[in-house]
Amino acid sequence: MKLGGISFAEFPSCPLLLCIAxxxxxxxxxxxxxxxxxxxxxxxxxGITIDPFSVLNSWNSxxxxxxxxGVTCGPRHKRVTILDLSSQGLLGSISPHIGNLSFxxxxxxxxxxxxxxxxPQVDQLSRLRILLxxxxxxVGxxxxxxxxxxxxxxxxxxxxxxxxxxxxxxxxxTKLWEFALCENNLTGSVPSFICKLSSLEILALxxxxxxxxxxxxxxxxxxxxxxGLWENRLSSTILSSLxxxxxxxxxxxxxxxxxxxxxxGMGLALPNLENFGVGTNQLEGLIPPSISNCxxxxxxxxxxxxxxxxxxxxxxxxxxxLFIIDRNQLGSGKPEDLSFLCSLTxxxxxxxxxxxxxxxxxxxxxxxVIYPPLSKNLL
Ligand SMILES: *[C@@H]1O[C@H](CO)[C@@H](O)[C@H](O)[C@H]1NC(C)=O
Ligand SMILES: *[C@@H]1O[C@H](CO)[C@@H](O)[C@H](O)[C@H]1NC(C)=O
Ligand SMILES: *[C@@H]1O[C@H](CO)[C@@H](O)[C@H](O)[C@H]1NC(C)=O
Ligand SMILES: *[C@@H]1O[C@H](CO)[C@@H](O)[C@H](O)[C@H]1NC(C)=O
Ligand SMILES: *[C@@H]1O[C@H](CO)[C@@H](O)[C@H](O)[C@H]1NC(C)=O
Ligand SMILES: *[C@@H]1O[C@H](CO)[C@@H](O)[C@H](O)[C@H]1NC(C)=O
Ligand SMILES: *[C@@H]1O[C@H](CO)[C@@H](O)[C@H](O)[C@H]1NC(C)=O
Ligand SMILES: *[C@@H]1O[C@H](CO)[C@@H](O)[C@H](O)[C@H]1NC(C)=O
Ligand SMILES: *[C@@H]1O[C@H](CO)[C@@H](O)[C@H](O)[C@H]1NC(C)=O
Ligand SMILES: *[C@@H]1O[C@H](CO)[C@@H](O)[C@H](O)[C@H]1NC(C)=O
Ligand SMILES: *[C@@H]1O[C@H](CO)[C@@H](O)[C@H](O)[C@H]1NC(C)=O
Ligand SMILES: *[C@@H]1O[C@H](CO)[C@@H](O)[C@H](O)[C@H]1NC(C)=O
Numbered sequence: 001m002k003l004g005g006i007s008f009a010e011f012p013s014c015p016l017l018l019c020i021a022x023x024x025x026x027x028x029x030x031x032x033x034x035x036x037x038x039x040x041x042x043x044x045x046x047g048i049t050i051d052p053f054s055v056l057n058s059w060n061s062x063x064x065x066x067x068x069x070g071v072t073c074g075p076r077h078k079r080v081t082i083l084d085l086s087s088q089g090l091l092g093s094i095s096p097h098i099g100n101l102s103f104x105x106x107x108x109x110x111x112x113x114x115x116x117x118x119x120p121q122v123d124q125l126s127r128l129r130i131l132l133x134x135x136x137x138x139v140g141x142x143x144x145x146x147x148x149x150x151x152x153x154x155x156x157x158x159x160x161x162x163x164x165x166x167x168x169x170x171x172x173x174t175k176l177w178e179f180a181l182c183e184n185n186l187t188g189s190v191p192s193f194i195c196k197l198s199s200l201e202i203l204a205l206x207x208x209x210x211x212x213x214x215x216x217x218x219x220x221x222x223x224x225x226x227x228g229l230w231e232n233r234l235s236s237t238i239l240s241s242l243x244x245x246x247x248x249x250x251x252x253x254x255x256x257x258x259x260x261x262x263x264x265g266m267g268l269a270l271p272n273l274e275n276f277g278v279g280t281n282q283l284e285g286l287i288p289p290s291i292s293n294c295x296x297x298x299x300x301x302x303x304x305x306x307x308x309x310x311x312x313x314x315x316x317x318x319x320x321x322l323f324i325i326d327r328n329q330l331g332s333g334k335p336e337d338l339s340f341l342c343s344l345t346x347x348x349x350x351x352x353x354x355x356x357x358x359x360x361x362x363x364x365x366x367x368x369v370i371y372p373p374l375s376k377n378l379l
Contacts, residue, residue: 036100037073037080038065043097044083050091050113079103086132087111099124110134110156117141118157123148134180135159142181147172156180158204163187171196180204182228187211190229195220204228206252214253216241223247230254230277238262238278243269250275254301261285267293277301279324284308287325292316303327303354311340320347324354331360338362 045056058069065080066073072082080101090112098107099121107125110132117140118133128149134156141164142157152173158180165188166181176197186208194203195217203221206228214234218227219241227242230252237260238253249272259282263269267290270276274296283305289312291300297317304327311330314320323344331337337360344350 034065034078037103040095040097040100041065041068041071041080041083043095047095048090048092050089052089055085055088074103077103081127082106082108084108085112090114093117094119096121098122101125102127104128105151106130106132108132109136112136114138118143118162120145122146125149126151128152130154131156133157133160138162140164142167142170142186145169149173151175153177153199157184159183161185165189166191168193170194173197175199178202178204181208183207185209189213190215190218190234192217194218197221198223200224201247202226205232206230208232210234212236214238214242214258218242219244221245225249225272227251227253229256232256234258236260238283245269246271248273249296252277252301254279254281256281258283262288264288265290267291270294271296273297274319275299279303279305281305286310287312287330289313295319298322298349300324308359310337313343314340315343315346317344318346319349320344321349321351323350323352325358326354327357330355330358333359333361335362 041059045059048056055069065071066078070083070085071080073079074081081103082105084106086108092114093116094109094114096119098119104125105127106129108130111134114136115138118138120143122143123145126148129151131152132154138160140162142162144167147169150173153175155176156178162184163186166186168191171193174196177199179197179200180202182204188210189212190205190210192215194215198221200221201223203224203226210232211234213236214229216239219239222245224245225247226249234253234256235258238258240263243263243266246269248270251273252275254277261284266288273294275298277299279301280303284307286309287302287307292312292314293316295316296319298319299322300320301324303324306329308329311325
């Protein structure tokens with residue numbers, strides 16, 4: 001018989017009374033541990049001020065807390081492993097007691113209206129694998145000390161009102177697969193410790209206030225498929241190491257102050273690219289002809305920069321749906337400038353092309369160029 005990790009076989013000579021005393025003692029320990037989960041959940045409930053769908057009504061003593069709405073317990077220890085209250089319209093704050101749910105693996109509280117800070121006690125949740133807090137009204141900073149949540153692989157706190165810098169301790173979360181902090185008000189830079197997150201596939205930092213340069217070390221994260229950095233204050237150039245990430249599907253760095261040129265061979269290195277956006281920056285030079293090797297491209301957004309000269313043939317981009325190159329210095333005032341439009345005849349999914357405010361010559365016959373509004377949703 002094993003209780004609390006100590007086997008009774010280890011006390012062969014223990015008198016019966018002592019055994020009973022020990023058993024009672026261990027029993028008490030185990031009943032206080034699951035009582036802790038119950039008290040913690042009740043403390044969480046107390047932090048919720050509005051529960052429009054009354055989902056927390058079931059959180060009462062008529063049933064065990066493992067049956068409460070949104071609560072899942074582990075089969076063996078009957079401890080809370082999942083708290084899932086996504087999209088319940090909840091108003092209120094996240095109780096600091098949450099740190100006492102020591103068996104918690106998933107905290108899904110996204111798409112509510114939770115405000116106040118993310119309690120720093122989250123760092124006590126050493127078994128946490130999923131932390132979803134997207135689309136709330138959380139303020140303050142990202143908990144500084146997440147270094148004990150070593151199993152965290154999904155960390156999404158997008159669309160809140162978080163500020164300050166991305167804490168350095170994040171660098172120890174080497175199992176992180178998705179890191180989504182977009183649509184907040186984070187400042188500082190894209191930290192270079194991000195290169196320690198070797199499992200990272202999704203990096204979403206768009207719509208923040210991040211400055212300085214895109215760290216070159218990002219090029220070490222060979223499993224990255226999604227890089228979202230648009231709408232920040234990034235400057236400097238796009239370093240060639242970033243064009244070494246052959247798994248990339250999406251690369252969006254538009255609406256920053258990035259300058260320099262695009263690497264001539266980029267299209268050869270990025271065979272999986274579907275969504276590429278560098279518009280509204282200060283990039284210049286040629287649109288690399290190798291872009292037509294990115295045959296999976298769907299969205300190509302290179303507007304409002306300083307690109308010049310000839311637009312390359314796009315004949316291999318049969319899945320292209322949006323081609324956005326307005327407001328550059330493309331073309332040379334000659335009729336052949338628009339020959340790239342002919343190369344788009346096999347792009348049967350094309351929905352929009354914007355070419356205005358360039359130096360194109362030539363005549364558009366029967367061609368009404370479509371200007372879709374460049375909304376956030378297209379990115
Ligand atoms: C307590 O929870 C049960 C089970 O979900 C529910 O039927 C009951 O209405 C709840 N009681 C109160 C007072 O909310
Ligand atoms: C608390 O733990 C005891 C002993 O492991 C168990 O019998 C009981 O079902 C648990 N209670 C709840 C509500 O999970
Ligand atoms: C977010 O929650 C609201 C209810 O508060 C719901 O109507 C909406 O569908 C949810 N959105 C998502 C993406 O789940
Ligand atoms: C739970 O956490 C809170 C806040 O972190 C703490 O004050 C309290 O003592 C803890 N309660 C138990 C029963 O562990
Ligand atoms: C975010 O939450 C707001 C209100 O709480 C809701 O209207 C909106 O649909 C949510 N957005 C998403 C993407 O779920
Ligand atoms: C951060 O968490 C670790 C592990 O839980 C702990 O040892 C350390 O003292 C904490 N540091 C701070 C500054 O809270
Ligand atoms: C974002 O942060 C900046 C500087 O810290 C501040 O001036 C600005 O008001 C903040 N914006 C929002 C929407 O919170
Ligand atoms: C990168 O992805 C591959 C394939 O999904 C996987 O086998 C590998 O472990 C990943 N590398 C890291 C460092 O996570
Ligand atoms: C590109 O990747 C290869 C291997 O994946 C690596 O050896 C090389 O240093 C990388 N080049 C740059 C410029 O990062
Ligand atoms: C890149 O595209 C060019 C022109 O379409 C083609 O000749 C070349 O074979 C392609 N290279 C690769 C590696 O696909
Ligand atoms: C184009 O898109 C379709 C459907 O999304 C996909 O099956 C096909 O493989 C894509 N073609 C290329 C060249 O990526
Ligand atoms: C379009 O596709 C057809 C058939 O695959 C091919 O013969 C033709 O050269 C392509 N046209 C362009 C402009 O790429």
